[in-house]
Amino acid sequence: MTTNQPDIRQQIVEAAEQRFRHYGYRKTTMAEIAGDLGMSAANLYRYFSNKEDIGAACVECCFKEMELILREVVEKQGLSAEQKLRQFTLTNLDYIYNEAINNPKINELNEMFINERAELLHKKKQVIQSLIAEILAEGNRTGEFRVDDLLKTSESIAAATVAFRFPLFMTLFSKEKFEQLANDVIGLLIQGLARRD
Amino acid sequence: MTTNQPDIRQQIVEAAEQRFRHYGYRKTTMAEIAGDLGMSAANLYRYFSNKEDIGAACVECCFKEMELILREVVEKQGLSAEQKLRQFTLTNLDYIYNEAINNPKINELNEMFINERAELLHKKKQVIQSLIAEILAEGNRTGEFRVDDLLKTSESIAAATVAFRFPLFMTLFSKEKFEQLANDVIGLLIQGLARRD
DNA sequence: ATAATGAATATTCAATAGAATATTCATTAT
């Protein structure tokens, strides 16, 4: 890996993703990925230092797609901060749920790399957290919320909603039940338990 | 498996747990478990229908131990409901964290069976939830909380604190950081985000 | 120079066979 042409790197990731989606990570060979792009397997090593790194790049790429969709929610006009927080969580849940069903191979790839590479889990967490922070900041601006420590609070919300972002828990309930639960958790985070008089 | 002498069943589970703790589930043989109790391997099948069921019984047994410790917190005198909710979550986190470090083999056993047997995950969830419900009910009695739907709310709190009960996430932070985070999440659940005037 | 390759080497995968272990069962002991 001596070069850095982002264009070719991106092409490689896309070709690999297609293969991974259909046949899975293990059943896909470097030769196949290279073949799809009309190059030799050896040449892939000019752009990635090994197959694992291509896998990890795919995982990041998949996550970026989800990030785009979530960002749309954050930037949507005409929603209150509370509505955004709800929709953010539900959109996230929906995406994970559908991905797990429609793209099991990609889902497996994701789980594989997230269990190995802590930095991926961390990066994901950071992005989610900063999107939540944006929603909170807006809530503060509109007077809906009164959050003093944005960073701390967004981290807490990210932690409290982690169940809705992890396939592992998806087996516990139906999607509808899960959506209900997500809604309830958001409600609690917004209103709290404490008595108000 | 034709008999039901709980005494011998319990002895088997305990002998198995010792073996599993030292050598792991796979490296432990039925003959060894039986040998430790001075019986033949064949005789184990009078009490359990197979090795997996012994493993599952161990997992349940481990969980019951944790349940006892958590129940102590719930029943402790002189703590407010809020304090109990905090201590409950922190005790839980602590227990999982230490278990993961001090008994990796048992931890592995737990993860193994929880990924396979949904009913174990479900049972665990139920117990946690009902303990939380007890805390909430007390909060209602003392006027600290005003929770109308105990079941729904305890389910929400269980979901919101799941990160502090799963070894997977333990890699993300140090124990101290995690405790801080747990504290913050509980704070949010109690106070909520919404502006109060 | 950078980009790419084919051939050489290192590593991983898959099939197999033999050993170890789980499970069953006919029989014995209490």
Place this chain on the structure above:
DNA sequence: ATAATGAATATTCTATTGAATATTCATTAT
């Protein structure tokens, strides 16, 4: 009867080895 066993059978691990694949590198192309 229930409890337990040893021996028989079924299943699951564990090496092993050849094949497939990943990775390196010396060389060629641009």
